[in-house]
Amino acid sequence: MKKILTGFISILAMLSVFASHASETPSSQSSLWTFYSNTLKNAKYIDLTHAFEPVQPVWPGFGNAKFKPATAGNDIEGYVKKGEEFTYKKHGFIATAYELTTDQYGTQLDPPAHWNNMGATISDIPASFSVRPLVVIDIHKKVAKDQGYALQVSDIQEWEDKYGKIPAGSVVMVRSDWYKRWSDIKKFNETPFPAVSLDALKFLHLKRHILFHGHEPLDTDNTPNLEGEYWLMHNNFAQAEGVANLDKVPESGALISIGFAKPKGGTGGYARYIAIAPSDWPYGVSVTEASGAPLPTQPYPLKRDKNGVLRPTAE
Numbered sequence: 001m002k003k004i005l006t007g008f009i010s011i012l013a014m015l016s017v018f019a020s021h022a023s024e025t026p027s028s029q030s031s032l033w034t035f036y037s038n039t040l041k042n043a044k045y046i047d048l049t050h051a052f053e054p055v056q057p058v059w060p061g062f063g064n065a066k067f068k069p070a071t072a073g074n075d076i077e078g079y080v081k082k083g084e085e086f087t088y089k090k091h092g093f094i095a096t097a098y099e100l101t102t103d104q105y106g107t108q109l110d111p112p113a114h115w116n117n118m119g120a121t122i123s124d125i126p127a128s129f130s131v132r133p134l135v136v137i138d139i140h141k142k143v144a145k146d147q148g149y150a151l152q153v154s155d156i157q158e159w160e161d162k163y164g165k166i167p168a169g170s171v172v173m174v175r176s177d178w179y180k181r182w183s184d185i186k187k188f189n190e191t192p193f194p195a196v197s198l199d200a201l202k203f204l205h206l207k208r209h210i211l212f213h214g215h216e217p218l219d220t221d222n223t224p225n226l227e228g229e230y231w232l233m234h235n236n237f238a239q240a241e242g243v244a245n246l247d248k249v250p251e252s253g254a255l256i257s258i259g260f261a262k263p264k265g266g267t268g269g270y271a272r273y274i275a276i277a278p279s280d281w282p283y284g285v286s287v288t289e290a291s292g293a294p295l296p297t298q299p300y301p302l303k304r305d306k307n308g309v310l311r312p313t314a315e
Contacts, residue, residue: 040276044284048173048245048256048273050182052106054307057188057242059218062102067308070095096310103268104218107242109260114267115233122266125238132211133170134256134275135159136249139194140177148192148222149176151200156208163252168209171256175246178216182244188217195221198228205237214240214273240273248283249275 050056054067072080080086086094103122104114112119137159142149151174160166176194181187196215204210218241220228232239255276260269277284303313 041287042279044277044279044281044286045290046245046248046275046277046284048243048249048275049107049271050179050242050244052270053309055185056106057182057185057218058102058105062104065101065105066099067304068097068099069304069308070097096308103261103263103266103270104241105268105270107244107271107273108240109212109258109269109271110229110233110239110241111267111269112233112236112238113265115230116236119233119236120238121264122260122269123262123264125260125262125269129211129258131276132256132258133167134249134254135163135166135170135172135210136175136246136251136254137172138175138246138251140175140247143176143178143194147190147194150195150197150221152197153199153203156200156203159251166204166208166210169211170208171212171214171240171258172204172208172210173214173240173243173246173249173256174216176216177247179242179244179246192222193217193219195219196228197221198223198231201228201232205232205235212238212240214243216243216246218242240271243273245275250277250281253278254281 052065054064056064058064069085072082072084072086075082080091088094104110109122109125111122111125113121113124137151137155139149139151139155142155156166166172174194174196178188178194181190194215194217196213198221201213201220204213220226220232220239220241229239257272257274257276259272259274261271262269275284279286298312300312300314302310305311305313
C-alpha cells in the first residue's frame with residue numbers, strides 16, 4: 001500500500017506541475033497528453049456503477065422504470081409513420097424509450113436540491129467534479145457481524161493511521177460489500193443496512209473538507225428522519241449512492257472519474273463512477289487492454305427481453 005500511496009502522491013505532483021505551466025507556452029498544452037500516455041493509459045479502470053434496468057432495487061415510494069422501443073413522434077413521408085416502432089430492418093436503426101419514475105435510481109449523485117429548496121441542482125454541479133482523489137474506507141468485516149453498522153469517526157482515524165490524512169477535495173467511498181446483494185432485491189432492501197453516522201459525515205466535511213462521500217446502499221443511514229442525508233443536503237453537500245465494486249479498488253492511491261446525466265434543474269443524477277488505480281493493481285482494465293475503438297461485436301443479435309432491455313439472444 002505504501003507503493004500505491006507513493007504513486008498517488010506522484011500523480012498529484014505531476015498534475016500540479018502541469019497545471020502551473022499550462023498557460024506558459026503553446027507547446028505546454030500537450031503536457032497532459034504526456035501524463036496520459038505515461039500514466040493514465042496504463043492505469044487500471046474499475047467500474048463502480050450498477051447498470052440501471054426495469055427490475056432492480058429502488059425506494060418503494062418511487063417504483064421502477066420501464067424500458068420500451070422508441071416510436072416515431074411524427075410522420076416522415078416515405079420513411080416512417082407517427083407511432084411506428086423503429087427497426088433495424090426497415091429504418092436501419094433502433095432506439096429505446098425510458099419511463100423513469102425518479103432521478104433517484106440506481107447508482108446516483110445526489111445534489112442538495114434533493115432535500116433543500118435553496119440547494120444546488122444537478123445541472124449546477126461544476127465541471128471540476130470530474131476527477132478527484134479516491135479514498136476507500138473498509139467496514140465490510142464489521143458489517144458482516146452487524147449489518148446495520150455505521151461508519152464512525154474511529155474508522156476514519158484508523159484509515160488515516162495507515163495512509164495519512166485524507167486529502168481535501170477527495171471523494172470518500174465507504175466499502176460495506178452490500179452491493180453484492182444488488183441482484184437479490186429482497187435481500188438488498190433488508191433493514192438495517194450499512195450506514196454512515198452523522199458524526200462521521202461532519203468530520204469528513206468539516207475537518208477534512210472532502211468533496212463528497214459515497215455508500216453502497218440507497219440511503220445514508222438508518223435513522224427515522226435520515227439525519228445524515230438531511231444534514232448533508234441542508235449544508236449544501238452532495239453524496240453518491242448505490243456504488244458497486246469497492247472491494248476491487250485500493251483503499252488509498254487511486255483517482256475517481258465522476259460522470260452523471262445533467263437534466264436541467266434535476267434533483268439527482270444517473271451517475272457513472274470509475275476508479276483509476278495504479279497499473280500494477282490486480283483488478284480493472286487498462287486502455288491498452290480495452291481501447292474502446294472499435295467496440296466488441298455482440299455474440300448474438302440484440303433482442304428485447306420481456307422488460308424491454310436489449311440483450312444478445314441466440315436464435
